[in-house]
Structure formats: C-alpha cells, structure tokens
Amino acid sequence: MALTGRWLYVLQRLTKRMWFRASLYCGLAVLTALVGVVVRPVLPPGLAGRFGADSVGNILSILATSMLAVTTFSLATMVSAYGTASQSATPRAANLLIEDNGAQIALATFIGAFLFSIAGLIALSTGIYGDGGRMVLFIASVLVIVVITVTLLRWIEQLSRFGRVGETINLVEAATRRAMHTRAKAPWMGGVPFEGPPPDGVPIEAPDVGYVEHLDMEQLERVAAAHGCNLHVLALPGTLAVPGRPLAIVTTALDEDGLKGVRDAFSIGDSRTFEHDPRYGLVVLNEVAVRALSPAVNDPGTCIDVISTIVRLFVEWSEARARHAGHAEVRFPHVHVPELEEADMYDDVFPSIAREGAHMREIGIKLQKAFIALSRLEYAPMRQPVARHSRETLARAMATMTFEPDRVDLQRTASQGAWATQVPEERPAADGTA
CATH class of the missing domain: 1.20.930 (Transcription Elongation Factor S-II; Chain A)
Structure with missing residues (x-):
C-alpha cells in the first residue's frame, strides 16, 4: 500500500536527514565489499594474478586513509559554511544547506568509500575471498575510485560557492519556488474554497504549541466523511498553534476518536518549514x-x-x-481550506x-x-x-x-506607476523653509 498523507510527509522529512543518506551508502558499501564472497565460486581460478588483483589490499589501505581525511575535511568545511550562512544571510537558511543534495551525496560517498575499504580489508585478513573473490573486490575498488573521483570534482566545484550569500539566496529561492508552484496548482490543497467559518461550528484546538508543518488532507476528509460533517481549516502550514486559536472548525460535534483524528492530521513542530509553506x-x-x-x-x-x-x-x-x-x-469535498x-x-x-x-x-x-x-x-x-x-x-x-x-x-x-500615487506632503526643512 502506498504511503500517503502524514506518513509520506514523515518519510520525506526523514530522507532529508544527513545521516539517512550516509547510512544507505554505508550499507551499500559493506554489501559491495562482501559480494566477492558470494561470487567467487563462479569465477575461474587464476584471474586475480592475471589482472593484478593481488594488490587490492594496498588499494584499500590507501582508500581508507585518504577517505578518512577527506571526510573530516568535508565535515569541517560544511560546519563552517553553516556558520557563514547563518551570520551573513540568516540562520533560517542553514537548514537548506544541511539538506542540500550535493553536500549530502558527497559526504555519504566519502563515508561509504571509507567503510567499503575497511570491510574489504577485514574480509581480506580473514581469507574468505579466495582468488575469485579478490578479483571481484579489485573490480569493485576500481569502480569506487571512479565514483570518488567524479564526486570529488563536483564537490570541489560546489565548495567554491557553498555557504556564500548568493548561493544561499538561490537555495531559498528554489525551495520557495517549489512550494509556491505546488500551492498554485492546488490553492485549496485538494479541498474546496473556504468562505468563512460556520457560525455554529465547533472549534478544535491544538494539543501542543508549535508551528503547523503539514496537513494530512486525506485524514481530514476521512474524519469529516465518517461523521457526515464539513471541516473548515483555520491553520494553514506556517501558522503558530497556541491555546485559544483553533486549528479547524467542524459543523458537527465529534467524538474522541474524531477529535484525535483531526488533531493528528496537523503535524506540529518547533519551526516552520519550506515544503508546504x-x-x-x-x-x-x-x-x-x-x-x-x-x-x-x-x-x-x-x-x-x-x-x-x-x-x-x-x-x-x-x-x-x-x-x-x-x-x-x-x-476532499468535505474539507474547506483558505487560499493564500x-x-x-x-x-x-x-x-x-x-x-x-x-x-x-x-x-x-x-x-x-x-x-x-x-x-x-x-x-x-x-x-x-x-x-x-x-x-x-x-x-x-x-x-x-x-x-x-x-x-x-x-x-x-x-510616479511612473499605473496607479495615481499620492506624494506625501514635504517635510519643512530645519531652518523652516520648504
């Protein structure tokens, strides 16, 4: 079953965490290093010596040493860029640098290559590869070197502008453009236009204080349809939820399960986000x-x-x-949403x-x-x-x-505007003259 609504939003936020992509690359690197153990029975003996795969241990040692240094340097550079962006632009833009795909791919590649080297060295020391396994490990090492080279060249290019004010503005512009285009296509987020709260509606307040980050429209529709009522959203993403400020108003009183369903549809966090706001x-x-x-x-x-x-x-x-x-x-015909x-x-x-x-x-x-x-x-x-x-x-x-x-x-x-601009009255000068 496809993920929708709140869980899809949670997954999207999870995939933007820096550790998530690094963990995936690390797991793939370890599997790549150990694939030679599985493939070795298929390969004919003697290939390793013919292609120089006996030197794979030296290659892995060089990779492990260099990737550890490159990873440390990259982390230090990224932390410095975050601080620069926070001071020269705004701290709110630092999250976009942290979630930047290029930076995350570079860091994950370097960490993955380091773990690939370590896993390969450990497997070599135990002697589980054999002749065919060393050949597979040698080919994998060459491919990893190619990936590292391409990533490093792209990373060097990105470092020349990473954290600069101009690049930060471009990142904020791109994130804002995506959110604006999404909302422009669906001004009511798939619901119907909001024409004002019903006079006899029942307000539903948030259980916590924080910013609305996401609305699960599918869940709101399910709750409203199940109770035979209409739901009027008052708190769009970006709204500060506080006691006394309703998240929504329903035309019919809901039971406890219905109230919980409505509240759970509003993802509330400590800060605003770019995706839906x-x-x-x-x-x-x-x-x-x-x-x-x-x-x-x-x-x-x-x-x-x-x-x-x-x-x-x-x-x-x-x-x-x-x-x-x-x-x-x-x-979602039962959910009324105001437009921006x-x-x-x-x-x-x-x-x-x-x-x-x-x-x-x-x-x-x-x-x-x-x-x-x-x-x-x-x-x-x-x-x-x-x-x-x-x-x-x-x-x-x-x-x-x-x-x-x-x-x-x-x-x-x-005065060149299309409107009739009224120029304010001139201030009197300090000496009293006009």
Missing part, C-alpha cells in the same frame, strides 16, 4: 535583505538582488495561478525592506521599480496591493531622506 520562504528572503541593510553588514547590493528574486517569484506565482485558474482538482492571500505575501517582504532601506536612494528606487513591474501582471490579486505598498514605501523614504535630488529621483520613479 510558501510564505516562509518569502520571510527568509526578507530576513536576508534586512540583514544586508543593517549597519554591521551594509550591503545594499544583496538587498537589491533579493528584491529581484522576490519579484521573479511573484511573477511566476501570478503566471501559475492564472494558468491553473478554474482547474483545481477537488479530492497575495496581500499577506506582500506584507511578508516589502514593509521591512522599505523600513530598513528608507534612507537609501538605490533601495527606494529598486522597490518602486519592483512595484511598477508587479502592477503590470495580468493576475489581478497581485496588482491590488501594489499601490498601497508603493505609497507607504514612498512615505517612509520622504520622511527619512534629506538630500533633495534623491527625493526628486524617487518621486519621479514612483
């Missing part, structure tokens, strides 16, 4: 931009890069929503950047150009909040900037 990726990008504008970092170029990334994500979100409009599949509000997504990123960069001409102009680009999108919900954010951003800048040419340039850029 598009807004979390936007929050992390916002943190990178705000930190870049701090006096300690003072890197407006990174902030401008983040603004461009955010605009790109919003454009793709707009295109995906327009493309899938009216085609959302309803798989574009205004909330804007609030996740623009106000903080506008506040921290209010005194910078280049940040203000970049933000206004971003608003102009977003105002031209065909997807109407993406256009509606633009005018408000443009006016607020301009007001912040006008209240902070003192150099008149910068103020004029910013006003000129803001």
Whole structure:
C-alpha cells in the first residue's frame, strides 16, 4: 500500500536527514565489499594474478586513509559554511544547506568509500575471498575510485560557492519556488474554497504549541466523511498553534476518536518549514535583505538582488495561478481550506525592506521599480496591493531622506506607476523653509 498523507510527509522529512543518506551508502558499501564472497565460486581460478588483483589490499589501505581525511575535511568545511550562512544571510537558511543534495551525496560517498575499504580489508585478513573473490573486490575498488573521483570534482566545484550569500539566496529561492508552484496548482490543497467559518461550528484546538508543518488532507476528509460533517481549516502550514486559536472548525460535534483524528492530521513542530509553506520562504528572503541593510553588514547590493528574486517569484506565482485558474482538482469535498492571500505575501517582504532601506536612494528606487513591474501582471490579486505598498514605501523614504535630488529621483520613479500615487506632503526643512 502506498504511503500517503502524514506518513509520506514523515518519510520525506526523514530522507532529508544527513545521516539517512550516509547510512544507505554505508550499507551499500559493506554489501559491495562482501559480494566477492558470494561470487567467487563462479569465477575461474587464476584471474586475480592475471589482472593484478593481488594488490587490492594496498588499494584499500590507501582508500581508507585518504577517505578518512577527506571526510573530516568535508565535515569541517560544511560546519563552517553553516556558520557563514547563518551570520551573513540568516540562520533560517542553514537548514537548506544541511539538506542540500550535493553536500549530502558527497559526504555519504566519502563515508561509504571509507567503510567499503575497511570491510574489504577485514574480509581480506580473514581469507574468505579466495582468488575469485579478490578479483571481484579489485573490480569493485576500481569502480569506487571512479565514483570518488567524479564526486570529488563536483564537490570541489560546489565548495567554491557553498555557504556564500548568493548561493544561499538561490537555495531559498528554489525551495520557495517549489512550494509556491505546488500551492498554485492546488490553492485549496485538494479541498474546496473556504468562505468563512460556520457560525455554529465547533472549534478544535491544538494539543501542543508549535508551528503547523503539514496537513494530512486525506485524514481530514476521512474524519469529516465518517461523521457526515464539513471541516473548515483555520491553520494553514506556517501558522503558530497556541491555546485559544483553533486549528479547524467542524459543523458537527465529534467524538474522541474524531477529535484525535483531526488533531493528528496537523503535524506540529518547533519551526516552520519550506515544503508546504510558501510564505516562509518569502520571510527568509526578507530576513536576508534586512540583514544586508543593517549597519554591521551594509550591503545594499544583496538587498537589491533579493528584491529581484522576490519579484521573479511573484511573477511566476501570478503566471501559475492564472494558468491553473478554474482547474483545481477537488479530492476532499468535505474539507474547506483558505487560499493564500497575495496581500499577506506582500506584507511578508516589502514593509521591512522599505523600513530598513528608507534612507537609501538605490533601495527606494529598486522597490518602486519592483512595484511598477508587479502592477503590470495580468493576475489581478497581485496588482491590488501594489499601490498601497508603493505609497507607504514612498512615505517612509520622504520622511527619512534629506538630500533633495534623491527625493526628486524617487518621486519621479514612483510616479511612473499605473496607479495615481499620492506624494506625501514635504517635510519643512530645519531652518523652516520648504
């Protein structure tokens, strides 16, 4: 039976753990080292000496020594990259580096090659291989060396950018894009549109305090269908579950099993995740931009890069929503789910950047150009909040900037928007003149 819902989510999270892939590679390496014991009776005698397989012990010794050093170096480099990403970008992005496929494959390959060498040496010392077994081990050792060489070359290339701010932004962008595309295809997560909680509904609160990481829609549908009621979700992934804040509201009171089924459908953890929470990726990008504008970092170029990334994500979100409009599949007709509000997504990123960069001409102009680009999108919900954010951003800048040419340039850029931007009243100068 295929894994679905909550258990599939748990398995997906498990496979992203660094130890999981390393354990798989280690098990495969040990099996590869011992396969010669099984195959040796099939091979004719004398092959080992003809192909030089008698030297396999020396090869394995070199592999064991070198792979231990490479593994130690790689671990030290990765830990250093995590610290660099946490300090220069944001600690929330470090998890993406930990879950990076390239880094995990490299580390798992090196550890697996080390265990392959150790297992082979131990088996050789016991004499269980024989002539044919040594031949198989020799061929396996050559293949392992090829895999190590390819992995090491790719790892060297990745190390040149691993943990850098630009690479971290790219990782966050990719994770956010995946989550946004998934939600754009299914804005109600397979359920039906949420049109407000029922007035006589029964609220169901979370048993623990934490962030909603995942919704098991199949389980919610089973519970609702079994009790002949409709279930209205109030806590989407990324919502902080606290006492007094319902996870959902049902139209009929449920028994203990039903209440437990609903609560178990909400996976609650200590922190937000990228997979099912598009807004979390936007929050992390916002943190990178705000930190870049701090006096300690003072890197407006990174902030401008983040603004461009955010605009790109919003454009793709707009295109995906327009493309899938009216085609959302309803798989869970008893579960009502609210869709993401574009205004909330804007609030996740623009106000903080506008506040921290209010005194910078280049940040203000970049933000206004971003608003102009977003105002031209065909997807109407993406256009509606633009005018408000443009006016607020301009007001912040006008209240902070003192150099008149910068103020004029910013006003000129803001006036190019498709909306009628109201320029705030000029502040009186220090000497009382306008």
